[in-house]
Amino acid sequence: MTLDDLRVFVAVCRAGSLSAVARELDRTQSAVSQHVRRLEREAGVSLLERRPRGVVPTPAGRVLCDAASDSIAGLDLALRRLGDLVNGESGAVRVTTGGTTVRHFMSEAVVTFRRRYPKVSLEFRTETSSRGCFDALTTGNLDLAWVTIDGPVRGIEQHPVVSLPWALAVGADDPLAELSCVRTAELSDVSLIRLPGNSTSGARLDAAFAELGVRSSSDTSVADWDTALLLAELGLGHAVVPVLPGWDMPGDGPLRLVPVPDLPPLPVGWAVRRWDALSPLARAFAEAVARSCTERAAIRSTVRGGHGHDPHS
Incomplete structure (x- = not known):
């Protein structure tokens, strides 16, 4: 053995x-x-x-x-800490996440972390869904996974970091762009651009629609929310999207984000095999990302509060 x-x-x-x-x-x-x-x-x-x-x-x-999962996690921690002792503040932090997550959630933290730990290698592995991230975390030599928080997953700890409000993305010339908010009942007659079925965030949106009795239709599917935004901007449809920290939506641009307050916010954050088994460097990176996200969310809320119902503030 x-x-x-x-x-x-x-x-x-x-x-x-x-x-x-x-x-x-x-x-x-x-x-x-x-x-x-x-x-x-x-x-x-x-x-x-x-x-x-x-x-x-x-x-x-x-x-x-x-038993093996617990033992392997403990051994991984010991090996990482031995490496820290040998290498000082060098080594690697390995993260699995979606293709656009680094830009939206981690860009500021990456810069901050790099300045503090210039010798540490940041390695990112792209997956197409939270389920893929969970699988990669349990089967690979990875530290962290950034995911849409889901139900319990065996052998995985999930730590929410920030909750994202939902908005309806429409072109600036769309009649819905003039609304201060959209109620879910108004979406029953709207054809929406959707994510594929294996998307956790898309599944959570579908579940919320079902609970609220919304029967929306869809004739377009995309691989990520950025593509949904682009199609909405081009006037090819409407998309209900989580408002990601990295989006910069000026009020006079070609795209509008109209809040959908009926929908429960989408929780996102870190998944790990064991939080207490993370190396000090991995924990430092995770905390840097969490701090950046919560600060940006607080700024967004403050600015929105100072601009009335403007969804682009």
Whole structure:
């Protein structure tokens, strides 16, 4: 039984698929299976149950997975701290997140962190959804994942940082652009630009619509909110979007953001395997991003309060 055996086994339990882990680790499926079989031989019990659409841990497999996850997290922390002792304020912080997240949420924190820790490498890995970030966090050698906060995820801690209000993005010449706010009931007759089904933020929006009895239609799907904004600006549709910190929307520009106050804010923040197992450098970066986001949110609220109902302040 090796540490690599345990890491691969935990990854398989998280992903529910031998082939997915093989792709993730750039190995053959046979090699992944060998790790599991070696553990099963040493444990003397079956650890995985094969199903038509993947695998799930047996009761014995869940026991081993939980124990191995805790042990690996603790070992990772020890190795990182040893590295800090050897390298001083150098090393790496590894983050997985969506393709546009760094610009919207982390740009100021990256600059601040770089000035404080000039020898530290910041490594970003792009995923297309929060689910992909969770999987990457549990199967890879990563510190942090920036995600839309979702329901409980086994083996993952989620720490909300900021809640994003929703707004309707429309072109400046659209009649809806003149409104001080839009009620969700008014969206029933509006065709919306939407995110694909695997998006956590899109799923939360759909759930909020369902709870409020809104039946909106959609004939356009995009990969991210930035693209939705662009299409709305070009007059190709309307989009209900979370108001991201990095957006700069002047009141006289081609795009308007009209608040949708009926919708519950969208919580976003950090996901980690164990917060207390983060290296000091990873914790410092996470705290720098959180501080930047909350400060910008406070500024946004203050400016909006000083400009009445102007959604672009």
